[in-house]
Amino acid sequence: MTHADHPIAAPVNDLTVTDLLDRAIRRPDAHLLDLGCGEGAWLLRAAQLHEGITAVGVDISDAGFDRTRAEADRLGVGDRLDLVQQDVVEYRSPRKADVVLSIGAAYAFGELLPALAAARRHLAEDGVVVLGDCFWEREPDPALRAELEDGPQKYADLPTTVARVVADGWTPVHGHVSTLAEWDEYEWSWTGSLAAWALDHPDHPDSGQALATSAAHRDSWLNGYRGVLGFVTLVLRPTP
Template structure:
């Protein structure tokens, strides 16, 4: 992700907006490397915000980082961003094209979009497709996904496809952290729920979409009118 941000941030004074920022760690890292940049992160969870903001204050970056606990679909920005990030958050908008439309509203005319979304690495079984395509969000293969982005008025200037090893690392960390918390906090009212969530997700991954579902991050610019 850091090498993608390096390509995406073109000026020391760029303004960044991350729609679905998680705890805001990537924005903090970007600000550390770009002394004049500012950033706003929006996420409905807000989990981890306090720790990241405390670290930003420790590093003297508090005045350049804002983290907002808010539904990204309802967020209204007061300033257009030179770089909009939406990585793994398309489900919040209901799919790829609505995400592109939302990002466009927040972006300066010559700004860049860092978009991350899933695609089918291999044609899934009907069961795996039904498991992953819940609600309005549907996935396509990689060539079709990129073609949809281009048809919507964007030009890819760079891209990165996660490897299977990177997927595995992410999933083991996700399920393992949750499972470990449940084991370390057996008296907590949510301990049993956390353990079941970790186990269910691990089963869905290892016995379902592993090897079928891929993830691509595209660096995009608006395509000039013909």
């Protein structure tokens, strides 16, 4: 329900999503693979925009899969979109992908470079990777860094993040740094849709927790990482 008003689970707007997909999909019959697809919104958008592509999304949770499948069927693209519930680390595709997406899902592999290594394993020759990840817009205070880097994934500034990707054997052919407006739209949608659901269902046993979660997330964003945490989406090709 947190993505009800913003199906793309990242701080990028609709025009940016379309532009990134158009840049990545270089052939009319491309096969796409999304590692850590969430509800599968990127692939659903791709299938709508490009009538010849096929797409597979993999995520450890199948939350939202039924809704995406129903929408894909309604749009007439359900036969070209497959959603698989599985740990992305363990997933082995039966075919190589022309485009591999990993948007905000590097944590599932532990960190950024392992996510790129996984993308490379699944990528066809001369394929394209669309990678989205966070970086520090400015140096965070120690408490915020500890809060947002409480697992194996650590963030760097934008130049360092891009340099790590390049040193790993990738060439950026396009990139998009999310604007503050895109972040605000995403965060207000995330917290707002959850709060609206709680207010619309006051008798539901989870409504109180949902309202509290929305408030806590909103506070963490507004009084913590707003303007400090950035998000970059890179369109990458392997460096020869």
